[in-house]
Amino acid sequence: MAQEQLETYVVESPEQAMALLNPLRAEILSRLMEPASAAEVARGINEIPQRVNYHLKALEKVGLVRRVGSRQVRNLVEVLYLAIARTYVLSEGLNWAGNTVQQMKDQGSLSHLVHTAERIKRDALLLMERSDQQEEIPSATLDTRIQLASAEQRSAFVEEYVQLVNQLVEKYQTAAEGQETYQVVLAVYPKEGGEEG
Template structure:
């Protein structure tokens, strides 16, 4: 029987932490909030199915994604995978020095920020092509600045921010179909020095 996807999963092993810090693997997991095949994920990320399949096997071995079924596509059987959780949190109990854990958290977040920004750019270009074909493409974006004085305030902000967004998305999530699915990508990061 298929287990429900967890809201959060605490990463307590260095192996799992390393897996998540690979930007492509992090992006693969982000695509697997719903069951999908290697071919589907590859199309979403603009990668080869073979490359995605290789990373899926590594993620499955590390216990971060799970096989959830199969389906027949023409004369092939595709294996469906899904992430074990919606969000992953690096546990303080990782057998690493605290400064190493913090560095991993920071680097992982920055790597994910880069991957997310590339994804937004790629998706926007595809949508621009559709709008050139006289198709109306509804979209929205928001840019704000917030001053967060210290680590404690930053952590509290991120926790509340995440909870509010998850609650909002849950409130508006209905039965999925191709025409009604919108992507919500949000980021919080320090203003770069210029």
Template sequence: MKQQVLESYLVELPEQAMALLNPLRAEILGRLTEPASAAELAREINEIPQRVNYHLKALEKVGLVRRVGTRQVRNLVEVLYQAIARTYILSETLNWPKETVDRIKDQGSLSHLVTAAERIKRDALVLLEKSDQQEEIPSATLDALIRLGSSEQRSAFVQEYVQLVNRLVEKYQSADTGAASYQVVLALYPKPVQGGEEQ
């Protein structure tokens, strides 16, 4: 049932790029590194199952998720979906002007940043409740500030950053499907200063 998920996928089709701009679809993709049904995803993200199902079909249509099996739940048969990759990179070869691609990259990244931040907040609140019940919750946080002199330097930093993390993931990824799962989120954005301006 479970299929191999790519560490990264180069998005070269405009319809796939457009699908990634939707924050809810980005959230769904982020949670589909393991097989799940529409009902299961809806519970996780506090959404209506019909809405999640609609977005799953849209993501499947453009090839970003695939059906990987079914399971019986009471009298219903649930379809299980899985994302094709953990991270998505917009290609420079998309048939759009470079300015449009850059704008979509920025908008898509910001939408995903908001969605990821909301997910982290929800997950942290659940884990805090477990921690209050004397359950040990292992976690780690890295918060760093870096000054990058140009857009080229920024792109090079992000590319090397992703490669290093992917190597770490591959090195420590357990083949045991029963092993504990940990969520890893990477983000890079301009540091806001007071008044909403970027630093």
């Protein structure tokens, strides 16, 4: 079947970097830690298969995903894709000015924030429909503010937050069949008019 998936891949080409900074493509890549078809990925992110297929082809073209097989589903043959790596690092060799790379990352993060907010809204509306039928839908929301003195402090905060969440996930993760899967999202962005308490 496929070549082995890399743990980390250093992104050396601008085309790959631009693909990674597209929030939907980054989301699709994150769903390809195991081989999956466009239809499976589309179901996982509440997108239409045609749109996912378009972005998969673009990711394949720049070498960030590869075809690893196919399978027959009724009268269709589904192509299975796999991300070439689990994590990606932008190479210094891209020769982009540091502020350009940071700006691209920031803009990519903002686009991802909009995409994530839309996905949460879609998911919440579907869950509200289920709750209208007297089905109990357990959920939780955390909304807080923090004052961070610098970009370095913001990065350190996010990094530590991710580590703590990963520890919690490992502690409570279950492999039991039929268990509910929960989505966990963190967004960090400047509060508009944010100098106020």
